[in-house]
Amino acid sequence: MKKPLIILTGPTAVGKTHLSIALAKAVNGSVISADSMQVYKYMDIGSAKIRPEEMEGIPHYLVDVLDPAEDFHVVRFQQMAKAALARIYDDGRIPIVTGGTGFYIQALLRDIDFTETGEDTQLREELEALARERGAGHLHEMLRACDPKSAEEIHPNNVKRVIRALEYYRQTGEPISEHNEEQRRKGSPYNFAYFVLNDDRQKLYARIEQRIDEMLEEGLVDEVRALKERGYTRDMVSMQGLGYKEFLDYLSGASTYEEAVYLLKRDTRHFAKRQLTWFKREQDVIWLNKPEFAYDEDRILNRMLGICAQKGILPSRGTGELKQYREDTDSI
Numbered sequence: 001m002k003k004p005l006i007i008l009t010g011p012t013a014v015g016k017t018h019l020s021i022a023l024a025k026a027v028n029g030s031v032i033s034a035d036s037m038q039v040y041k042y043m044d045i046g047s048a049k050i051r052p053e054e055m056e057g058i059p060h061y062l063v064d065v066l067d068p069a070e071d072f073h074v075v076r077f078q079q080m081a082k083a084a085l086a087r088i089y090d091d092g093r094i095p096i097v098t099g100g101t102g103f104y105i106q107a108l109l110r111d112i113d114f115t116e117t118g119e120d121t122q123l124r125e126e127l128e129a130l131a132r133e134r135g136a137g138h139l140h141e142m143l144r145a146c147d148p149k150s151a152e153e154i155h156p157n158n159v160k161r162v163i164r165a166l167e168y169y170r171q172t173g174e175p176i177s178e179h180n181e182e183q184r185r186k187g188s189p190y191n192f193a194y195f196v197l198n199d200d201r202q203k204l205y206a207r208i209e210q211r212i213d214e215m216l217e218e219g220l221v222d223e224v225r226a227l228k229e230r231g232y233t234r235d236m237v238s239m240q241g242l243g244y245k246e247f248l249d250y251l252s253g254a255s256t257y258e259e260a261v262y263l264l265k266r267d268t269r270h271f272a273k274r275q276l277t278w279f280k281r282e283q284d285v286i287w288l289n290k291p292e293f294a295y296d297e298d299r300i301l302n303r304m305l306g307i308c309a310q311k312g313i314l315p316s317r318g319t320g321e322l323k324q325y326r327e328d329t330d331s332i
Contacts, residue, residue: 004313005190008098010197011272013207020098030059030088034099037241045220046243068238077104102278112183127163147175196279199290
């Protein structure tokens with residue numbers, strides 16, 4: 001029997017956090033964060049990290065556990081998430097993976113094997129030096145020449161992933177995109193439901209801008225300043241996150257405050273668009289478009305519960321309750 005797993009993802013600012021708590025309460029679940037920034041300590045405002053009082057007693061994993069000086073990447077996420085899964089299953093609860101980092105979710109769901117090639121330290125150092133000398137764009141064009149599909153999927157500024165893809169190609173002669181596609185086709189070791197929460201594009205963009213304005217009112221600049229004073233620098237993985245690199249540039253005098261705000265809002269909108277593009281390519285995705293539910297979270301939750309019941313993800317329930325889930329699902 002495959003063990004149960006629920007995924008709740010979607011673009012930034014769409015409303016995943018609140019819905020994940022309602023879902024966890026309904027299914028006796030625990031939450032694993034699939035967010036590349038909320039894992040870090042001291043980075044609360046810019047990452048929109050869930051607050052302890054917002055958790056409402058629901059156990060959360062991979063939140064506020066790493067120092068910003070530590071690297072966090074897909075392999076480490078996979079390792080930490082698997083350890084969290086084991087604890088959740090031991091507790092007799094259902095794991096709910098929530099967050100917007102699609103590559104992390106895919107790595108866990110499909111149990112992608114990242115161990116086929118080892119690190120080539122010399123090659124990596126050469127590529128890092130090339131990035132410093134010629135710029136991230138040059139490295140990205142190198143990737144486009146040997147692996148166009150990966151170049152489309154990986155942002156030019158994500159130098160670590162670009163280098164990893166180039167490193168894989170040099171070591172194996174095979175594009176890493178082909179390797180990842182083979183891994184995706186393996187299927188999943190879990191009995192899962194993969195939900196993507198979505199909204200009208202313009203409403204989503206308005207919510208992104210509103211959220212950033214709220215972050216600024218809450219003290220985002222002071223948070224970045226405190227991180228800078230602790231010695232965290234722009235070349236660290238943590239400080240490459242949206243909201244941090246822009247205001248590090250402002251604090252160092254490389255941009256004005258207005259420029260930093262403009263870039264953050266623009267790049268966050270672009271990030272949301274890339275997230276949606278990723279999820280549209282994924283298999284077995286169940287879209288939850290908020291306008292179709294008249295923005296009623298109870299209706300969205302009932303749809304999710306009905307699907308999970310039909311898939312056998314939820315524990316055995318009374319026939320009346322299961323019938324109600326199915327009626328709610330069929331009526332939407």
